[in-house]
Amino acid sequence: MAKPGEHKTVQSRILHYAEQLGWQVVSRSEAEARRGFKDGDKLEERCRGADLFFSELLYAKALEFNPRLPDDLPALLRRFALLSSDIFGNRAALDLIRGHGKFAVNDEKRELDLQLIAFDDIGKPPAQWRNVYEVTEEYSVHNGYYGNRADVVFLINGIPVLVIECKNANKDEAIALGIDQLRRYHEETPEMMVPPQMFTVTEAIGFAYGITWNTVRRNIFNWRGDEVGNLEQKIKSFCQIDTLLGFLQDYIVFAEKDEELNKFILRQHQTRAVEKVLARAHDPSKSRGLIWHTQGSGKTFTMIKAAERLYKAPDSDKPTVLLMIDRNELEDQMVRNLKALGIDAARQAMNIKDLADILKSDYRGIVVTMMHKFRGMPANLNARRNIYVLIDEAHRTTGGDLGTYLMAAIPNATYIGFSGTPIDKAAYGKGTFKTFGIDDQEGYTDKYSIRDSIDDGTTLELYYDLAPNELLVPKEDLEKEFLNLAESEGVSDIEELNKILERAVNTKNFLKGAARVPIVAQYVADHYTQNVEPLGYKAFLVCVDREACELYKDALDKILPSHYSDVIISHNHNDSKGLKRFHYDEKKEKNIRKEFAKFGTYPKILIVTEKLLTGYDAPILYAMYLDKPMRDHTLLQAIARVNRPYENEREELVKPHGFVLDFIGLFDKLEKALAFDSEEVNACVKDIALLKGLFKAKMESKAPVYIQLIQQNFNDKDVDNLIEHFRDKERRKAFFKEYKAIEMLYEIISPDVFLRPYIDDYATVSNIYAVVAKAYAKRVYVDRAFQKKTNALVQAKVSSTQIGESSGIYRLNAQTIELIKSQHEGKNTRVINLVKSIEKNAEEQSDDPFLVTMAERAQQVLDSYESRQESTQKALDKLLELMQENEQRKQAQAEKGFDGMTYFVFCQLLDHGLADVEAVSVKIGEAFVKQPNWLQSEDAYRELRQSIVFALFGVLQDMNEIAAIADELLRLIAKAHKAKR
Numbered sequence: 001m002a003k004p005g006e007h008k009t010v011q012s013r014i015l016h017y018a019e020q021l022g023w024q025v026v027s028r029s030e031a032e033a034r035r036g037f038k039d040g041d042k043l044e045e046r047c048r049g050a051d052l053f054f055s056e057l058l059y060a061k062a063l064e065f066n067p068r069l070p071d072d073l074p075a076l077l078r079r080f081a082l083l084s085s086d087i088f089g090n091r092a093a094l095d096l097i098r099g100h101g102k103f104a105v106n107d108e109k110r111e112l113d114l115q116l117i118a119f120d121d122i123g124k125p126p127a128q129w130r131n132v133y134e135v136t137e138e139y140s141v142h143n144g145y146y147g148n149r150a151d152v153v154f155l156i157n158g159i160p161v162l163v164i165e166c167k168n169a170n171k172d173e174a175i176a177l178g179i180d181q182l183r184r185y186h187e188e189t190p191e192m193m194v195p196p197q198m199f200t201v202t203e204a205i206g207f208a209y210g211i212t213w214n215t216v217r218r219n220i221f222n223w224r225g226d227e228v229g230n231l232e233q234k235i236k237s238f239c240q241i242d243t244l245l246g247f248l249q250d251y252i253v254f255a256e257k258d259e260e261l262n263k264f265i266l267r268q269h270q271t272r273a274v275e276k277v278l279a280r281a282h283d284p285s286k287s288r289g290l291i292w293h294t295q296g297s298g299k300t301f302t303m304i305k306a307a308e309r310l311y312k313a314p315d316s317d318k319p320t321v322l323l324m325i326d327r328n329e330l331e332d333q334m335v336r337n338l339k340a341l342g343i344d345a346a347r348q349a350m351n352i353k354d355l356a357d358i359l360k361s362d363y364r365g366i367v368v369t370m371m372h373k374f375r376g377m378p379a380n381l382n383a384r385r386n387i388y389v390l391i392d393e394a395h396r397t398t399g400g401d402l403g404t405y406l407m408a409a410i411p412n413a414t415y416i417g418f419s420g421t422p423i424d425k426a427a428y429g430k431g432t433f434k435t436f437g438i439d440d441q442e443g444y445t446d447k448y449s450i451r452d453s454i455d456d457g458t459t460l461e462l463y464y465d466l467a468p469n470e471l472l473v474p475k476e477d478l479e480k481e482f483l484n485l486a487e488s489e490g491v492s493d494i495e496e497l498n499k500i501l502e503r504a505v506n507t508k509n510f511l512k513g514a515a516r517v518p519i520v521a522q523y524v525a526d527h528y529t530q531n532v533e534p535l536g537y538k539a540f541l542v543c544v545d546r547e548a549c550e551l552y553k554d555a556l557d558k559i560l561p562s563h564y565s566d567v568i569i570s571h572n573h574n575d576s577k578g579l580k581r582f583h584y585d586e587k588k589e590k591n592i593r594k595e596f597a598k599f600g601t602y603p604k605i606l607i608v609t610e611k612l613l614t615g616y617d618a619p620i621l622y623a624m625y626l627d628k629p630m631r632d633h634t635l636l637q638a639i640a641r642v643n644r645p646y647e648n649e650r651e652e653l654v655k656p657h658g659f660v661l662d663f664i665g666l667f668d669k670l671e672k673a674l675a676f677d678s679e680e681v682n683a684c685v686k687d688i689a690l691l692k693g694l695f696k697a698k699m700e701s702k703a704p705v706y707i708q709l710i711q712q713n714f715n716d717k718d719v720d721n722l723i724e725h726f727r728d729k730e731r732r733k734a735f736f737k738e739y740k741a742i743e744m745l746y747e748i749i750s751p752d753v754f755l756r757p758y759i760d761d762y763a764t765v766s767n768i769y770a771v772v773a774k775a776y777a778k779r780v781y782v783d784r785a786f787q788k789k790t791n792a793l794v795q796a797k798v799s800s801t802q803i804g805e806s807s808g809i810y811r812l813n814a815q816t817i818e819l820i821k822s823q824h825e826g827k828n829t830r831v832i833n834l835v836k837s838i839e840k841n842a843e844e845q846s847d848d849p850f851l852v853t854m855a856e857r858a859q860q861v862l863d864s865y866e867s868r869q870e871s872t873q874k875a876l877d878k879l880l881e882l883m884q885e886n887e888q889r890k891q892a893q894a895e896k897g898f899d900g901m902t903y904f905v906f907c908q909l910l911d912h913g914l915a916d917v918e919a920v921s922v923k924i925g926e927a928f929v930k931q932p933n934w935l936q937s938e939d940a941y942r943e944l945r946q947s948i949v950f951a952l953f954g955v956l957q958d959m960n961e962i963a964a965i966a967d968e969l970l971r972l973i974a975k976a977h978k979a980k981r
Contacts, residue, residue: 010166010204010231011137014152017235022126023135023154026054031136044147044971047140052195053080054158057132058116061157065115065130068105085190087213087261091254093195097159098249117156119249122242131156133241139163145935145974146188153196154239160195161248162239163212167203174203183215197252198265200238207234211252211265217647218619221267222456246271250309253301255337267458269293269448270302276446277306277416280439281388282315287414289445290436295420295640296459297448300337303390303418307366308343310388318364319386322413325370326393334368349373356381359410377409387413391436393420393614403435416445420637450684460643462658463688464667471520472665473629477506482629483672494610497634501544504629511544511627512551520663521555524625527661528605529560530751534789536653537622538596540641541607544628546570549607550578552627556605565605566592568612593618599648613638619646622655627663635666635674636684643684656744659688692754695745699758702738703765710764719771724872726772727865739769743790750789759793766794831872834879835862849904849973854886901925905969912965914955923951924969935974945970 019025026034034057035050059073069076079096083089095101101114118130139153139160152164165181167174178201186193193212200209200223210220225233237243251266251274266274273291280289293299307321325334338346349355349369358367359382371391387410407415417436437443453459466472481504501508510516528539541556543549546569556565567582568589575583584592595601597618606612609628614637624642642658660667670685709725712718726732746762749755755762838851838858858879865875893903896918902925909917927947934940948966956962 010202011151013231014164014166014235015135015137017232018135018239021236021240023133026134026136028136028138031139043140044142048142048144052160052192054155058158061132062116065118066103068112069103080195083194085194087263089194090213094197094252116159119245122245141189141192143189143191144941148185148189148192161197162244163196163199165199165201167201175201175206175208179208179215179220186213186215197248202231204231209238211263214263218645219264224268250305264301266301266305267298270298273302273446274306274309278309278313280416280445281310281414286439288436288439289416291416291418291446292444293420293448294450294453294459295637296644297453299418299420303392304337307390311345311366317386319388320364321366322389323366323368324389324391325368352376371406374405374409377405379408380411381409383412385412389413389415391415391417457645460645460655460657461686462639462643462660462684463686463691464660464662465688466665466668467523467661467663471516471523471663473507473510475665477510478629478665481507483669494613494634497630498610501629507629508544512548517551518555520627521552522559525556525559532623533604535622535747536599536651537655538620539605539623539625540621541605541625542628542638543607543609545609546579549609552607563602565607566603567607568592569609570611599651613641616641617644619644623659623661625661625663629664629666631666632674656748691745692749695742695749698742699761703761706735706768707761707764709768714767722768722771723775732772732776735772739765747789763793766790770794831865831875831879835859850889850900854882857882899925901928908969908972917955920951920954924948927951
């Protein structure tokens with residue numbers, strides 16, 4: 001029967017499609033020859049010390065592009081060899097790729113740019129290409145400690161730029177496995193990942209892509225094609241030569257945040273928008289455009305990259321690019337972002353006069369400014385055509401007289417608006433499209449909707465719940481003073497919203513009522529500690545004004561420790577003594593923001609009213625307690641703070657969605673609160689009652705199938721039957737997936753009276769999961785088997801269910817073998833417990849290579865058992881045989897008086913046919929003890945190898961044989977350590 005395979009279905013097809021794009025396919029043997037592989041039988045010996053590049057081609061192209069370059073190939077290769085094997089080295093490699101390197105011309109006493117890749121190939125036919133584009137497979141690297149082999153590597157002028165990891169088309173979680181392999185490459189052979197800038201993983205259906213040195217899941221994206229699958233279409237779009245050159249030249253960025261270097265790649269919607277901005281700016285017949293990309297889609301990077309591309313484009317002819325920001329703190333943030341990205345040709349207009357002087361002086365470069373700095377600006381200050389104005393939050397920035405001043409001052413400029421919220425139904429919102437969309441039939445130049453963003457995983461769905469009726473604003477007050485006011489329709493600015501709320505006397509009095517505040521504070525504290533904190537996330541409490549922030553801080557401090565919450569507000573000279581407590585200086589406020597965005601730190605609740613509701617990105621923010629009337633753009637921008645994806649692999653956290661608890665009653669009037677297209681609203685906000693319905697359906701349709709497996713109140717027979725029932729990997733995997741979905745729903749909903757009818761059944765299913773997960777876990781200890789609330793429930797229910805124990809750990813000795821044979825517990829349980837015992841003993845005595853190797857063999861037995869290649873009895877017999885062999889080994893080792901490492905060396909030397917090696921084995925064993933860090937330190941490795949070689953001189957004379965045995969010993973013991981990890 002024909003089956004899909006990794007090479008047949010994926011790898012060979014990638015090479016075929018790449019060749020059709022113009023990439024020259026280099027066979028593995030030719031690639032190895034060009035990289036300088038040695039002769040020999042073992043791959044690791046042949047590839048050790050080989051070049052990462054096609055060095056001769058690299059040098060030939062370097063000489064072609066740089067005629068004054070000295071004729072010194074080793075010197076050129078040293079530029080790459082000296083790069084550190086980390087993200088900093090990767091950034092330096094990209095600088096070289098982009099032509100930012102230098103070389104000295106001594107006779108002229110000057111430096112010239114070093115060009116290694118000709119980016120002007122973009123847009124040219126193949127016959128005019130100056131670069132050599134090649135692709136090869138099975139690209140092996142060995143650094144003396146570890147070896148890895150990339151499936152497919154794309155090279156430009158001999159430089160590896162893209163790695164593709166191919167997985168079997170019928171393997172579950174193939175993409176995740178491929179990403180794990182790429183992470184391993186970074187850890188074990190980091191030098192291999194210094195030149196490549198991008199990677200993809202595919203199993204012919206999915207196609208994930210990302211950048212090297214940032215393999216966090218939230219920064220790995222799905223390449224969108226016209227249809228699911230269709231590997232050909234995805235390869236021919238992603239690996240298209242212009243696309244890859246574009247990424248390398250423009251769309252990979254390094255940025256420092258909180259003193260840490262990060263690497264990012266712009267996604268498809270971002271690169272598409274940037275290209276459209278350039279096309280619009282250089283179109284003499286058009287002068288307006290609108291980039292309509294939803295909140296959280298990376299709009300800041302899109303704007304910055306568009307500004308940089310416009311500034312550098314030859315067609316722009318030394319332009320002026322204005323980056324228009326709508327808030328003071330965002331203006332400063334934009335300047336910091338530009339500096340972090342290494343964009344030097346940027347300055348900030350400090351005030352109205354400074355901006356006027358910049359425009360009048362005909363400054364060429366990027367200028368960061370704000371709309372209010374155009375107030376009173378003279379007309380026709382600069383009539384140049386090549387002035388490009390990129391306006392953030394365009395739905396609110398250009399309204400009124402300020403927009404008139406702007407357009408009169410630079411009348412021939414091109415204006416590109418960026419908006420993160422959809423068009424509202426009010427006239428104000430429609431004005432955004434009239435201002436910026438007049439040159440586009442659809443009203444916008446590019447669109448990336450909320451639905452697109454959720455489908456891509458760029459943002460998450462958002463669920464809401466209403467607080468109890470008695471805490472909600474009275475409906476008549478809310479409608480009369482807010483929702484029904486004509487001036488509140490389409491409100492797009494927090495300051496504008498605050499002015500409206502100043503007149504909402506009854507509503508504000510209700511929200512800040514002396515009797516209500518402590519009740520809401522208690523409700524927030526209870527909900528956070530019971531519903532949110534156990535999930536590992538954080539929360540915003542959004543208050544109606546700054547005074548309310550103070551009231552809620554004092555109220556929360558009476559319920560929770562004071563460090564649980566903090567207040568971030570704007571400052572006013574006339575503030576009361578109480579409010580001035582929160583007049584933090586810039587450094588302290590920055591630190592609060594930074595700590596809030598981390599896992600497991602304080603504060604856990606931030607109390608805000610206007611600051612941080614736009615532009616602040618803290619993915620760990622899950623819940624928003626909304627106690628401020630908001631609507632339309634302001635509401636959508638605020639709640640978008642909680643829909644950012646968040647994953648913490650160490651804590652096994654994957655944020656399922658964002659959540660809003662509404663204390664106002666806005667979501668009870670959703671069509672008024674969010675006056676947008678219903679399709680956009682429905683994609684964005686959903687009632688949490690939907691999750692309760694889903695939990696109910698799963699508990700009534702899925703859970704009974706598993707509960708019926710428990711026939712005898714969870715005694716040892718039930719445990720053994722569970723292990724046998726879930727022996728099949730596919731069955732086990734289906735159960736794990738179903739259970740984790742149910743568990744996450746429980747964690748989100750709990751505590752809630754709705755759950756009461758399902759508690760006992762949920763506890764039973766959780767206990768079934770505990771037994772099966774513990775039995776088949778790859779390690780002895782299962783990291784965080786349950787989420788917090790489920791764990792508490794299971795602990796409370798354990799005594800009543802009398803759950804059996806499936807993971808008794810045995811000591812490995814002669815008595816244990818007889819004990820196991822005489823036990824009455826099920827054979828399935830004994831198989832599992834024996835494997836766990838062998839693994840645990842190997843972990844505790846990791847300096848004994850015999851035990852580590854024994855654990856590997858035990859895992860092989862378990863794999864055969866799970867796949868039903870061997871019966872339970874046969875698996876049990878093989879494990880007992882392993883233990884018997886180990887006892888014999890221990891006895892022989894004791895007779896020699898050797899420790900585990902020395903005896904392992906002794907046996908290996910005997911296997912090589914050497915005699916009288918006791919003394920040599922002791923010397924080599926002592927050498928390992930003296931160099932405990934030999935796997936981490938190159939110097940320690942070199943000293944250890946030298947000690948082994950000297951010791952072997954006592955029994956051997958052939959240097960080649962000595963070197964081979966020394967390397968084999970190091971390889972085997974390194975492998976044992978690797979297996980232990």
